[in-house]
Amino acid sequence: MALASGVRFAERALLRPWALLRGTTLGRTEPAAGGGGDGARRFGSQRVLVEPDAASGVAVMKLRNPPVNALSLELLTELVISLEKLENDKTFRGVILTSDCPRVFCAGLDLTEICGRNPAHCAEYWKAMQELWLRTYLSSLVLVAAINGACPAGGCIIALSCDCRVLADNPKYRIGLNETLLGIIAPFWLKDTYVNTIGHRASEQALQLGSLFPPAEALQVGLVDQVVPEDQVQSTALSEMARWLAVPDHARQLTKNMMRKATADRLLRQRDADTQNFVSFVCRDSIQKSLQAYLEKLRQRKG
Ligand SMILES: CC/C=C\C/C=C\CCCC/C=C/C(=O)SCCNC(=O)CCNC(=O)[C@H](O)C(C)(C)COP(=O)(O)OP(=O)(O)OC[C@H]1O[C@@H](n2cnc3c(N)ncnc32)[C@H](O)[C@@H]1OP(=O)(O)O
Numbered sequence: 433m434a435l436a437s438g439v440r441f442a443e444r445a446l447l448r449p450w451a452l453l454r455g456t457t458l459g460r461t462e463p464a465a466g467g468g469g470d471g472a473r474r475f476g477s478q479r480v481l482v483e484p485d486a487a488s489g490v491a492v493m494k495l496r497n498p499p500v501n502a503l504s505l506e507l508l509t510e511l512v513i514s515l516e517k518l519e520n521d522k523t524f525r526g527v528i529l530t531s532d533c534p535r536v537f538c539a540g541l542d543l544t545e546i547c548g549r550n551p552a553h554c555a556e557y558w559k560a561m562q563e564l565w566l567r568t569y570l571s572s573l574v575l576v577a578a579i580n581g582a583c584p585a586g587g588c589i590i591a592l593s594c595d596c597r598v599l600a601d602n603p604k605y606r607i608g609l610n611e612t613l614l615g616i617i618a619p620f621w622l623k624d625t626y627v628n629t630i631g632h633r634a635s636e637q638a639l640q641l642g643s644l645f646p647p648a649e650a651l652q653v654g655l656v657d658q659v660v661p662e663d664q665v666q667s668t669a670l671s672e673m674a675r676w677l678a679v680p681d682h683a684r685q686l687t688k689n690m691m692r693k694a695t696a697d698r699l700l701r702q703r704d705a706d707t708q709n710f711v712s713f714v715c716r717d718s719i720q721k722s723l724q725a726y727l728e729k730l731r732q733r734k735g
Contacts, residue, residue: 538587
C-alpha cells in the first residue's frame with residue numbers, strides 16, 4: 433500500500449491519541465441541532481467538527497480552531513484522525529471540508545509551532561503536516577473544499593489536496609501560496625501540487641511572487657473551480673459533490689490514484705530527508721528572525 437509508511441503517524445495517533453493530542457476531546461459524539469437518527473449525529477473533536485449525513489454518504493467537516501484555524505499540531509492530528517475515521521466507515525463516500533471560523537478558511541501553518549521551538553518539535557510538526565497532505569491528497573473519498581474565508585499557504589495546501597474547490601466571492605478571501613513573502617519556501621511536494629493544479633508557468637510566477645489571488649483571479653488561473661456568493665458556498669459544494677458521486681467509486685478512485693500517486697510517492701520516498709530539510713531550514717537564525725518579524729507584524733496589524 434502506497435501509504436504504508438505514511439500512515440504510521442496516524443496509526444500512532446489512533447493507538448495513543450493522548451500522546452499526540454494535548455487537551456483534545458477526540459471521538460466525542462453529540463446530537464446535531466434538531467437532529468434525530470444516527471445520520472444526524474455529530475462527531476469529531478475539539479478542533480474538527482464532523483456532521484455526518486449517512487443517508488447521502490456525505491459528511492461536512494468543519495475546522496474549528498479559532499481565531500484563524502492556524503494548523504496547530506493538535507488540529508493537524510485531529511484532521512487526520514477524523515478523515516481516517518470517515519474513510520474506514522463504508523457509509524461515507526464524500527467529505528465537504530469547510531471552516532467554522534468566520535472569514536478565514538485556514539491561515540496555514542501555525543507559526544507559533546515553528547517559532548522558537550526545538551528541532552524535535554519542528555520535526556514532529558512537519559511530519560504531521562506531511563501526513564495530512566498524504567491523507568487528503570490520496571483520499572479514496574471525494575473531497576470538496578467549501579472555502580468560506582481567507583485561504584493562504586497551508587490553507588491553500590489543504591484546498592489543493594481536495595478534488596474540487598468552491599470559493600466564496602469576497603475580495604478578502606484570497607487564496608494562494610505566499611511562503612516567499614514570509615522568507616520561506618514551499619516544499620517540492622507542495623510545488624508539485626500547485627503545478628498539477630494550475631500548470632508550470634502560472635505556478636512559477638505565483639510561487640516566486642507569493643501571490644494571493646482574489647476570487648475572480650483564482651478562478652481564472654484554475655486555482656478554484658467555482659466562485660459563488662458567500663451564502664451559496666455550501667449548497668454549491670453539495671451540488672459539486674453530487675456530480676462527483678455520480679461516478680462509480682472504483683473507477684473514480686482508481687483514476688484519482690493514477691493521477692496523484694506519482695506526486696505522493698515522491699514525498700513517500702524521501703519523507704525523512706524532507707523533514708530534515710524543513711527542520712534545518714526553519715531552525716536557521718535568519719529564518720527564525722523572519723518568522724518572528726512576520727508574526728509580530730500580524731499581531732501589530734490588529735491594533
Ligand atoms: C522541506 C522544505 C524546506 C523548507 C520549507 C520551509 C517552510 C515550509 C513552508 C510550508 C508551507 C506552508 C507555510 C505556511 O502555511 S506559513 C503561514 C502563512 N500564513 C499566512 O501568511 C497567513 C497569516 N495570517 C493572515 O494573513 C490573517 O491572519 C488572516 C488569515 C487573513 C486573517 O485575518 P484576520 O481575520 O484579520 O485575523 P488577524 O490577522 O487579526 O489574526 C488573528 C490572530 O491570529 C494570529 N495568526 C494569524 N495567522 C497566524 C498563523 N499562520 N500562525 C499563528 N498565528 C496566526 C494573529 O497573529 C492574531 O493573533 P493575536 O495574538 O494578535 O490575536
